[in-house]
Amino acid sequence: MHIVVCVKQVPDTKIIKINPKTNTLDRRSAPAILNPYDAHAVQAAVKIREETGGMISVLSMGPPQAVAIIKKSIEIGADRGYLISDRAFAGADTLATSYALSKALQKIANEEPIDLVICGKHAIDGDTGQVGPGIARRLDIPPITNVIEVSEVNKAEKTVLIKRKQISGYELIQTQLPCLLTVEKEINSILYSPLPNMLRAARYEPVIWAVSDLGEVDKTQLGLKGSPTIVGKMFTPPKLEGGKKLEGSSDEQVSQLMDILMERKDLLKLKETSTAN
Amino acid sequence: MPEKFDVIVVGAGPAGTSCAYTCAKSGLNVLLIERGEYPGSKNVMGGVLYRKQMEEIIPEFWKEAPLERPVIEQRFWMMDKESVVSFGYKGLEWGMEPYNNFTVLRAHFDQWFARKAVEAGALLINETVVLECLVENGKVIGVRTDRPDGDILADVVVLADGVNSLLSKQLGFHKEFRPDEVALTVMEVVNLPKDKINDRFNLEENQGCTIEIFGDSTKGNLGTAFLYTNKESLNIGVGTTLSSMIKAKLKPYDLLDYLKTHPMIKPYLEGGESAEYLAHLIPEGGYRSVPRVAGNGVLVVGDAAQLVNAIHREGSNMAMSSGKMAAEAVIEAKQANDFSESSLNRYKDALYGSFIMKDLEKYKDAAHVFEKYPQYLRDYVPMMNRAASKFFTVDGTPKRDKQKEIMRNMTSERGKFGMLQDIYRAWKAVK
Ligand SMILES: Cc1cc2nc3c(=O)[nH]c(=O)nc-3n(C[C@@H](O)[C@H](O)[C@H](O)COP(=O)(O)OP(=O)(O)OC[C@H]3O[C@@H](n4cnc5c(N)ncnc54)[C@H](O)[C@@H]3O)c2cc1C
Ligand SMILES: Cc1cc2nc3c(=O)[nH]c(=O)nc-3n(C[C@H](O)[C@H](O)[C@H](O)COP(=O)(O)OP(=O)(O)OC[C@H]3O[C@@H](n4cnc5c(N)ncnc54)[C@H](O)[C@@H]3O)c2cc1C
Numbered sequence: 095m096h097i098v099v100c101v102k103q104v105p106d107t108k109i110i111k112i113n114p115k116t117n118t119l120d121r122r123s124a125p126a127i128l129n130p131y132d133a134h135a136v137q138a139a140v141k142i143r144e145e146t147g148g149m150i151s152v153l154s155m156g157p158p159q160a161v162a163i164i165k166k167s168i169e170i171g172a173d174r175g176y177l178i179s180d181r182a183f184a185g186a187d188t189l190a191t192s193y194a195l196s197k198a199l200q201k202i203a204n205e206e207p208i209d210l211v212i213c214g215k216h217a218i219d220g221d222t223g224q225v226g227p228g229i230a231r232r233l234d235i236p237p238i239t240n241v242i243e244v245s246e247v248n249k250a251e252k253t254v255l256i257k258r259k260q261i262s263g264y265e266l267i268q269t270q271l272p273c274l275l276t277v278e279k280e281i282n283s284i285l286y287s288p289l290p291n292m293l294r295a296a297r298y299e300p301v302i303w304a305v306s307d308l309g310e311v312d313k314t315q316l317g318l319k320g321s322p323t324i325v326g327k328m329f330t331p332p333k334l335e336g337g338k339k340l341e342g343s344s345d346e347q348v349s350q351l352m353d354i355l356m357e358r359k360d361l362l363k364l365k366e367t368s369t370a371n
Numbered sequence: 372m373p374e375k376f377d378v379i380v381v382g383a384g385p386a387g388t389s390c391a392y393t394c395a396k397s398g399l400n401v402l403l404i405e406r407g408e409y410p411g412s413k414n415v416m417g418g419v420l421y422r423k424q425m426e427e428i429i430p431e432f433w434k435e436a437p438l439e440r441p442v443i444e445q446r447f448w449m450m451d452k453e454s455v456v457s458f459g460y461k462g463l464e465w466g467m468e469p470y471n472n473f474t475v476l477r478a479h480f481d482q483w484f485a486r487k488a489v490e491a492g493a494l495l496i497n498e499t500v501v502l503e504c505l506v507e508n509g510k511v512i513g514v515r516t517d518r519p520d521g522d523i524l525a526d527v528v529v530l531a532d533g534v535n536s537l538l539s540k541q542l543g544f545h546k547e548f549r550p551d552e553v554a555l556t557v558m559e560v561v562n563l564p565k566d567k568i569n570d571r572f573n574l575e576e577n578q579g580c581t582i583e584i585f586g587d588s589t590k591g592n593l594g595t596a597f598l599y600t601n602k603e604s605l606n607i608g609v610g611t612t613l614s615s616m617i618k619a620k621l622k623p624y625d626l627l628d629y630l631k632t633h634p635m636i637k638p639y640l641e642g643g644e645s646a647e648y649l650a651h652l653i654p655e656g657g658y659r660s661v662p663r664v665a666g667n668g669v670l671v672v673g674d675a676a677q678l679v680n681a682i683h684r685e686g687s688n689m690a691m692s693s694g695k696m697a698a699e700a701v702i703e704a705k706q707a708n709d710f711s712e713s714s715l716n717r718y719k720d721a722l723y724g725s726f727i728m729k730d731l732e733k734y735k736d737a738a739h740v741f742e743k744y745p746q747y748l749r750d751y752v753p754m755m756n757r758a759a760s761k762f763f764t765v766d767g768t769p770k771r772d773k774q775k776e777i778m779r780n781m782t783s784e785r786g787k788f789g790m791l792q793d794i795y796r797a798w799k800a801v802k
Contacts (some may be wrong), residue, residue: 288519292496293374293402 095148095249097139097210098202100195100229101132101167103160104219117328119219128163130279131214133170137282138244138275139212140171146247148209149173151202155183155194161300168295169287175300176202182305185318188220192228193315197308199233210254211274215240223276230274238267241275375524376402378701379514380493380531381501381538383410385687386673387531388484389428389694390701395493397702402523403485403493404516406500411481415651416687417558418474418599418606419581424688426469428695429487437483439474439601440579441466444572448635450586451756455635466578474579474599474606476560503541504528504669510710511542511668526710527701529670531694534652536675544662544671550613551742552656554594554681557623558608559631561643565603571639572600583684586752588630592619593742596630597684598639604646605639607631612655612742623650655681658735664722665715670697676722680730682737682801689727696721733801740800746785746793754781 103126110124139150151174152167154160164175178198186194202208211233213226223239230237242264243257252271257264259278287295305311314320340347355362380391383405391403407413419442425432433441443466446459465471489495505513505522513524530538534553539545572580579600588596594611609623609630616623630636654660654677661678664671672678673690680689700718704710722728741747758777762770782790 286518289496289499289516289521289523290374292499292518293494293523296494296496 095143095146095209095247096151096206097142097148097212098151098153098199098208099132099135099139099167099172100211100213100225101136101152101154101163102129102214102217102225103127103154103156103163104129104217107218112330114330117330126159126162128166129214129217129219131216131218131277132163133166133284134279134281135212135214135275135277136167136170136172137284138241138277139210141282142210142244142247143171146249149206151176151206153178153195153198153202155179155186155191155198158302161302164300165295165298168298169291170284171287171291175298177300177302178304178308179302180304182313182316185321186316187321187323188222188224188228189322190316190318190320192225192232193312193320194308195225196229196232197311198303199229201303201308209249209252209271211235211272213274213276215276215278226274226276233272233274236269236273237276238269238273239276241277242280244275244281247271373513373520373522373524375513375526376400376494377525377705378402378527378529379404379523379525380529381514382531382533382673382675383407383485383488383495383497384414384481384531384533384673384690385484386675386690386694387529388481388488389691390529390531390672390698391493391495391694392428392484392488392491393695393698394701395488395491397698398492399702399705401488401493402525403488403495404499404501404514405485405495405497407497409482409497410485410495411478414477414481415556415558415649416475416477417556417597417608417684418476418601419472419684419687420475420480421472421685421688422470424691428691433468433470433473435483437475437479439476440574440577441470442472442474442579442581443574444578444580446580446582448582448584448586448588449752449755450584450588450633450635451753452587453634454756454760456752456755456759461580474581474601476601476604476606501532501538504530504538506542509667511666525668527668527670527704527715529672529694529697529701530675531672531690532675534654534674534677536671539662539671539675542666542669544664544666548613548654548656548660550617551738552612552654552660552677554610554612554653554655555616555623555650556608556610556653557627557648557650558597558606559627559645559649560601560647561605561607561640562603562646563605563640563643567642568600568603568605574600584630584636586748586756587633589615589626589748590619590621590629591745591749591752592616592621593738593745593748595684598636605643607636607640610653612738613652614742615745653681653686654679655738657681657738658728658731661728661731665700665712665719667712668710668715670700670715670718672697678727678731680734682734683730685730692725692727693722696725737800740796744793744796747797750784751793754784 105121105124106127111120113120150172152172153176155178216223227237240259242259246255256267340350377399380387380403391401395401444461449456500517501514503515504511511528582598584596589611592611592615596609599606664676672693678689679686697718704714
């Protein structure tokens with residue numbers, strides 16, 4: 095079983111500041127981290143490997159500093175890491191990103207056939223969730239999004255059972271291998287890495303490929319050139335105004351809240367119609 | 372079977388990183404373990420880094436290290452409620468190579484320094500807490516971390532885990548602190564545009580200033596405050612011994628607020644934005660509090676060995692030098708393949724023969740004297756302020772008469788004999 099997990103380095107958007115003049119993210123204001131969903135993707139791969147054996151590779155496209163998140167993936171339990179890094183990739187949108195990643199995946203598959211690709215549900219800086227499905231389409235394998243459980247990996251039959259999160263309830267799908275999953279955080283909790291993984295990660299040096307290492311690549315589909323996305327405008331949403339903060343003990347707060355809800359029936363109505371849907 | 376290293380260093384502060392760097396440079400197999408998210412992530416220092424001891428580890432470090440400003444002016448303030456007597460020195464030679472000292476932000480500096488150790492060949496792992504030393508037949512043989520499969524072995528373990536060294540306490544090297552052996556210090560990083568800093572402190576590009584503040588900065592309690600210039604921020608902090616804090620029922624953050632709104636300080640901070648708030652202990656017990664520093668397979672360095680000269684606010688330099696001396700002892704022990712206490716005592720000998728223990732010995736009674744006789748900061752600082760005010764106020768009184776009156780006022784407050792006693796006692800404590 096060979097699982098490849100796509101991992102992205104993102105600024106920690108929990109603490110990032112917005113430059114008020116340009117309305118863009120001030121990337122210097124936040125440390126770069128492994129996209130949290132991708133950490134869950136690596137952990138999911140580790141769990142599958144425990145049952146089936148085999149190998150986990152991680153793949154990232156990014157600047158040379160992205161080596162840090164590959165090392166982080168090794169801490170979680172990946173065996174190998176590949177970074178594709180080249181000026182030609184700069185400015186890629188989701189279309190160009192998924193093209194570049196699919197080319198790298200093909201090269202990895204030439205070395206060792208791939209049974210499963212796992213991505214995060216989305217990256218916390220771009221939030222599009224398009225890269226995973228984009229890769230699947232290019233590799234012509236089924237994309238299965240919003241995955242919350244993977245079970246019954248059958249190597250011989252090349253099938254796997256997947257639980258997908260739905261707005262209400264869930265969906266169970268049996269599908270073929272290879273396929274591509276994008277995972278939700280609920281799929282697992284990240285375990286505290288064992289010390290031997292930490293030592294291995296500290297020593298690990300990933301394979302780094304430039305465009306020229308990827309074989310036949312259509313350069314017009316890479317980077318800014320290959321990116322039809324145009325960001326028209328970005329703005330910081332206005333802060334919510336007004337509002338009232340309930341204070342006191344929890345009992346007091348609950349009774350204050352009940353008073354408000356009983357008085358403002360209109361609020362409840364809104365709620366009723368939405369649950370009725 | 373856990374992996375084995377030549378040396379494990381616990382803690383990537385100045386002491387641990389110096390030790391790891393020096394060991395790795397000489398080819399030893401070194402593991403540096405840090406509990407923070409990255410080295411420096413939680414480390415606290417007023418911010419003066421001394422050039423000399425750092426240079427002995429990495430020559431010409433100022434060409435690449437993330438430093439804030441070279442310090443070209445040091446001011447000392449004796450502060451009262453609405454006045455201050457100040458003296459200091461400003462010299463342009465301190466703004467040129469090889470410099471005297473620098474202000475630094477530890478979160479940046481420690482990270483850079485640890486990276487140098489990694490480049491030299493040390494292996495660094497973060498986010499890992501060492502829980503205890505593994506001891507076998509009276510010899511430290513490794514450490515246990517908080518991670519699964521978390522044991523790891525080494526010929527020597529160097530404890531650089533900072534002031535509250537739980538690890539050396541576990542080994543019985545230390546006892547718990549007495550409240551008069553540590554100072555509790557709180558500080559804030561206040562962001563301020565570069566031009567404002569330069570204007571307010573009378574500085575030019577790449578020039579820094581430090582102010583040490585005594586007296587009302589601690590409401591007369593045993594301790595000091597500081598105000599240092601970074602590139603685009605100020606570090607302001609205050610600390611007193613834990614015992615004075617308890618005695619005077621002071622809360623550290625109240626004291627910092629008091630300082631920040633003090634009329635002598637406030638104009639410097641005007642319009643600044645608080646970026647970070649930090650609190651940390653400083654070992655101030657001095658010579659008599661230094662624990663056992665070497666055992667079978669184990670050495671203790673830096674704050675963990677209580678190596679701080681509180682009077683001269685030197686700590687990071689002693690940490691670095693002690694880390695380097697420990698590394699040299701480990702390297703020799705490795706050559707002799709002897710990691711017993713008597714072999715590792717080379718470190719102790721080097722330490723006691725160096726400026727570190729000589730300086731600590733010189734001041735061994737100082738903190739005790741100032742703690743026991745609080746009049747120095749409490750009474751003399753206001754007295755000096757009153758004297759200066761009188762002397763410099765032009766009111767038609769002849770200067771000779773003023774001097775007489777000043778002497779009269781001072782001796783009437785403490786009594787002639789009391790004053791002589793105080794002077795003699797202070798002189799004896801720091802001679
Ligand atoms: C507001 C906004 C502005 C943008 N501005 C520009 C722009 O100006 N110019 C431009 O060219 N593009 C722009 N982009 C797109 C680009 O920067 C995307 O961030 C990038 O293509 C990845 O898309 P994503 O972050 O939405 O990933 P998602 O599709 O949300 O990521 C899903 C999963 O795909 C995988 N993945 C995503 N990226 C990588 C990667 N690099 N390496 C490995 N795995 C990965 C991870 O597993 C991740 O969890 C913008 C996007 C947004 C939303
Ligand atoms: C407010 C303040 C101002 C100061 N100002 C100055 C100054 O201007 N100039 C100066 O020279 N000195 C100053 N000092 C003193 C100086 O900060 C210290 O002497 C110096 O940091 C000591 O270095 P160290 O490496 O021994 O310890 P530390 O810098 O405390 O480093 C210890 C490291 O060990 C790690 N650690 C601890 N326990 C464990 C564990 N169990 N497992 C793994 N890791 C662990 C910690 O996270 C930390 O990174 C100041 C101190 C304070 C508090």
